[in-house]
Amino acid sequence: MSEADAVFLIARNEFSRIFGHPMAMIVVCVLIVMMLVTGIASGSLLIKPLKYAFEYRLSPDEMIYSGIGGVFYNVFLFLTILSLFLGVAALPEERSNGSLRVLMTKPLYKRDIILGKFMGMSTFILMIITLEIAILALIYILMFQGQGFRSIPEIFLRLGFLVFLIFLNSTLMLGLTMFFGTLTKSLFGTLILSVSYLYFEYYLQVPSLISQLQFSPSRLLFSAYAISDINLLNNTFPFSAWFYSALPFIILMVLEVIIIVILDCFMFNVNEDL
Amino acid sequence: MMNNRYIFLVLALYFFMVSYTVYDIYSKISGSTPDVNLFEAIVSHYFSIISVYGMLIGIVVGFMAVSSERRNHALNTLIVKPVYRDMIINGKFIGSLGYLFCIFFIVTILYISELLLFYGNSFISIFPEIFAKIIPLFVASLLYVLIFFFLSMLLSIIIKGQSYALILSIFLWEVFKGNILGGISTILSSIGMADYRDVSNFISGAIPFTISDEFNMYVQEHSTSIISIFFPPNFELVKLILYLVIMVVLCYIAFLRSDIS
Numbered sequence: 193m194s195e196a197d198a199v200f201l202i203a204r205n206e207f208s209r210i211f212g213h214p215m216a217m218i219v220v221c222v223l224i225v226m227m228l229v230t231g232i233a234s235g236s237l238l239i240k241p242l243k244y245a246f247e248y249r250l251s252p253d254e255m256i257y258s259g260i261g262g263v264f265y266n267v268f269l270f271l272t273i274l275s276l277f278l279g280v281a282a283l284p285e286e287r288s289n290g291s292l293r294v295l296m297t298k299p300l301y302k303r304d305i306i307l308g309k310f311m312g313m314s315t316f317i318l319m320i321i322t323l324e325i326a327i328l329a330l331i332y333i334l335m336f337q338g339q340g341f342r343s344i345p346e347i348f349l350r351l352g353f354l355v356f357l358i359f360l361n362s363t364l365m366l367g368l369t370m371f372f373g374t375l376t377k378s379l380f381g382t383l384i385l386s387v388s389y390l391y392f393e394y395y396l397q398v399p400s401l402i403s404q405l406q407f408s409p410s411r412l413l414f415s416a417y418a419i420s421d422i423n424l425l426n427n428t429f430p431f432s433a434w435f436y437s438a439l440p441f442i443i444l445m446v447l448e449v450i451i452i453v454i455l456d457c458f459m460f461n462v463n464e465d466l
Numbered sequence: 467m468m469n470n471r472y473i474f475l476v477l478a479l480y481f482f483m484v485s486y487t488v489y490d491i492y493s494k495i496s497g498s499t500p501d502v503n504l505f506e507a508i509v510s511h512y513f514s515i516i517s518v519y520g521m522l523i524g525i526v527v528g529f530m531a532v533s534s535e536r537r538n539h540a541l542n543t544l545i546v547k548p549v550y551r552d553m554i555i556n557g558k559f560i561g562s563l564g565y566l567f568c569i570f571f572i573v574t575i576l577y578i579s580e581l582l583l584f585y586g587n588s589f590i591s592i593f594p595e596i597f598a599k600i601i602p603l604f605v606a607s608l609l610y611v612l613i614f615f616f617l618s619m620l621l622s623i624i625i626k627g628q629s630y631a632l633i634l635s636i637f638l639w640e641v642f643k644g645n646i647l648g649g650i651s652t653i654l655s656s657i658g659m660a661d662y663r664d665v666s667n668f669i670s671g672a673i674p675f676t677i678s679d680e681f682n683m684y685v686q687e688h689s690t691s692i693i694s695i696f697f698p699p700n701f702e703l704v705k706l707i708l709y710l711v712i713m714v715v716l717c718y719i720a721f722l723r724s725d726i727s
Contacts, residue, residue, distance in 0.1 A: 214627075219630055222634070277632040281632070284628075380472060380530050384476060384523075384526060387523070388522075
């Protein structure tokens with residue numbers, strides 16, 4: 193069995209472990225309901241849409257973009273929390289039930305275990321993000337019966353990149369919490385570190401208070417999403433204009449994810465033993 | 467928990483928050499003579515410093531109280547001993563309450579010390595008044611955090627998956643913050659099923675987040691006796707206690723009836 197096959201097997205096992213849990217569907221449903229409620233209420237855009245479209249002279253494209261843009265903050269925050277706690281419990285759970293010890297006696301590199309777990313959980317997160325954005329987009333498209341949109345492929349392109357941005361942010365959070373898990377090797381320590389990070393980065397927004405913290409995940413995400421007026425979900429600017437201005441931030445986010453996964457592997461290699 | 471080294475991390479982060487807040491207040495109100503603005507700023511920031519991050523710590527501590535014992539199978543050993551199950555819950559509650567009380571107490575001392583350092587004599591002259599306001603706010607913060615402590619404990623008893631119990635605790639916090647119920651009231655009023663003002667008034671009077679916020683405002687604005695502060699006209703503190711009692715009862719029922727394996 194090649195190394196890639198081993199990683200893939202661990203990833204598949206991790207995915208089925210999370211997805212197969214009875215609570216998974218409840219959490220996904222809660223997430224979708226919360227997002228829909230906050231989304232609908234924040235813009236009131238899904239209620240009597242034609243009335244609003246008429247009053248504010250909004251085109252179907254503007255409706256879909258402003259509606260989904262309105263829930264952007266909630267979606268990314270909820271998914272960040274989801275990633276955080278999936279990452280927190282990933283290693284301690286396996287440590288406590290002894291399956292990590294069994295896994296480490298197998299002819300596998302330690303990095304394969306981390307990579308497999310990371311990939312399995314990332315796939316689950318990607319599935320949820322796609323599902324959430326797709327549901328919202330489909331509601332709008334169905335409401336207008338697919339009529340009046342300037343370009344359906346462009347909508348998919350923009351929303352696809354929105355999914356990608358949220359996914360990068362979530363995986364970064366996942367990688368960070370796994371890093372805390374390998375560093376502290378205790379559930380309490382991992383939880384305290386992760387929750388503190390969540391509070392300071394996303395609730396207190398310390399990076400926005402300290403101007404030097406340009407590379408913080410939340411700042412990169414917001415910078416990539418909207419650079420001055422050029423917003424991913426603002427169709428008055430062509431997609432290419434947003435893409436070229438957001439590209440440096442996207443590259444930085446990808447680099448951060450790669451660095452944190454390497455750090456996870458390194459820390460697991462150094463810290464974890466039988 | 468007090469022996470755990472992570473308490474230093476929590477305190478260090480609180481220290482950062484307190485220092486930043488005091489510096490922020492000082493950069494806006496740096497006069498040598500105390501005025502109403504300084505008084506209001508000191509009191510209003512105190513509650514937000516303690517309660518928001520404290521609530522997250524409360525969730526973690528509540529989760530760990532049951533989950534860690536379940537993970538290392540200590541709970542199994544504990545329930546075969548000649549102790550009632552409610553004793554286990556009582557013990558965990560008292561221990562965690564002591565932990566949270568200690569953290570909040572240290573943070574309060576830190577806050578007062580830093581204010582003293584920045585403002586000197588002008589702070590000393592308003593200190594008795596501030597102290598009288600800080601006591602009820604301290605109690606309210608502790609009650610508010612304990613609601614989430616028991617909520618998290620309840621979920622970790624009911625739900626076997628650790629990560630899902632934590633996720634739902636945080637989501638319920640979002641619900642208690644009123645975002646979701648506020649959203650529902652907007653939707654109901656938009657489709658003409660309810661009057662927005664009535665629904666939002668009802669929600670703001672029923673959610674721990676807004677209850678504690680209103681209590682905070684009341685304490686800031688009214689300089690009356692301790693008794694009237696503890697029992698304001700809208701009974702905010704009583705509502706918080708009621709929430710806490712409901713959570714405690716639910717925790718008891720769940721723990722007494724749960725199958726420990």
